[in-house]
Amino acid sequence: MVTMDIHYIHGETLAKSEEAKIDLESVDYSIAELVVDYPEARQVRLIQSMGRPLYSFINGEHGKVVIDAETGVVQAIVDEIKAKEIAQYHYAQNHEIDNIMLIKSATNLPAELSPRHLPVWRVTFEQFATPTFYISQQTGALVAKRHDYWRLFDWMWRFHIMDYDDGENVSNWFLFLVATLGLMATIAGAVLTYFRVFTSTKKEVI
Template structure:
């Protein structure tokens, strides 16, 4: 007759098996969680790398009546007056995108050129590096840029953080920025929530499974500790 294993032996075996399966992920959670907690989120977001452009404009900056703009662009959902590289322009929201208009005539302005994108970046960038590359992204966006911002100019700087500024070719806006420590944050976030696609699904099956295994491993470890303490007493 086979002798049944004692509860402590069964618990130890299950605990060992669970930790072999989920132990590495628990270490990753500890490392990534520590990084998230220790790093200043404003530093991660690169707030120190750029200066917001001045937006104050006078009424003399434009001459075209907004009623005329409404009539000329009936599909537009909004107009605003702003500056691009110190030049006043009208930003028009149409079909979910921003387009630039001449503030004097209301005519649609051409897409932002490479030279204009560099001027926008020069005014915004506050780092210590110099511009090393300025490719135009049209078809495929890197993981750090939402495809909805295409086409966009990527301005790469040779500073300590390998900073990149992304300038929309349609609106001239600085749509996002990245540096080394933000990229590390993104990669750790993917590992933390076990979503290797876009890092936005906090309720994916893999994460829920790992969480259940980690909980089972923790509870079995706590049970082993209770067995040991009870034996000593």
């Protein structure tokens, strides 16, 4: 687990360096206007997609809405063509896209991605490590970067903490049991070593 750079494992080298800060001068549609037009808006966030400022928020029962922060125009959900464009925009290398699919249901969601990101586009590039980008269908944001080395690291991490479900519970009972048995074995070994070495030495001196 420590033989590879953790930044590479996180997929940071797969994507281009983080975009510049949002240019607030380009935000012509103010928060005040947004609140007037969408009185039920909550969890409002100013995000950026391919250099364009956007507002992302929950609009009551209508769910998540994304609007252009320059014009206030509601953005259409990301289709397949747009998802490819966004993936290629972020991808740091020049491999072609091998496969793209839309994931809407948690039943089809790979274990490597949290359900909170649904629905997402899964974009896979043609490369031996199978680099994969997950693009939000609603916001167009790059929500996760995965590759085969990340997947191998994930399995090794699960073995390490002995959580074979989702690899997130570092205080599970199985790990506690093994750690306790290991501690007991260590103490027992130290006691046996003392009696074996020091006690036998005293008898020989006598």
